Amino acid sequence: MREPDARALLGTVAAALAAPALLILGCDAVDVMDPTPPHDATFEELDQRILELIGTPACADVSSCASMAIGVKPCGGPWRYLVYSRAVTDERTLAAVVSEYNEIDRRSPRYGTISDCSIVMPPALSCASGVCVAR
Numbered sequence: 001m002r003e004p005d006a007r008a009l010l011g012t013v014a015a016a017l018a019a020p021a022l023l024i025l026g027c028d029a030v031d032v033m034d035p036t037p038p039h040d041a042t043f044e045e046l047d048q049r050i051l052e053l054i055g056t057p058a059c060a061d062v063s064s065c066a067s068m069a070i071g072v073k074p075c076g077g078p079w080r081y082l083v084y085s086r087a088v089t090d091e092r093t094l095a096a097v098v099s100e101y102n103e104i105d106r107r108s109p110r111y112g113t114i115s116d117c118s119i120v121m122p123p124a125l126s127c128a129s130g131v132c133v134a135r
Helices: 006-025 041-054 091-107
Strands: 065-070 080-085 125-128 131-134
Touching (some): 065 091
Antiparallel strands (some): 125 131
């Protein structure tokens, strides 16, 4: 049996050490202590648009109340649920804007945010004093 060639062994070791360095150099630096979310104006505009679409979720009874998941946790699932009124809000438009919001949230990690990976359940809804609310 032949002994390994020292040059070949050295080349293998050098390649093994260089690979992690290349990966590290290829990554963007991220300040995980920066509390500023990385979202651009589009994200903020969508957030405002969603609030405008929901407006005051007026109701005569709970049948006009609904909820919709929003946000994307790193572990999966939504961050929270929006409560809105079907009598006031165009659900198709709201769903389209929330979908766009979720796509931006999915692609943009939340710096400094830690998820406990808990499952956020849809809220129980009620109509209180003419407004849809989560119980």
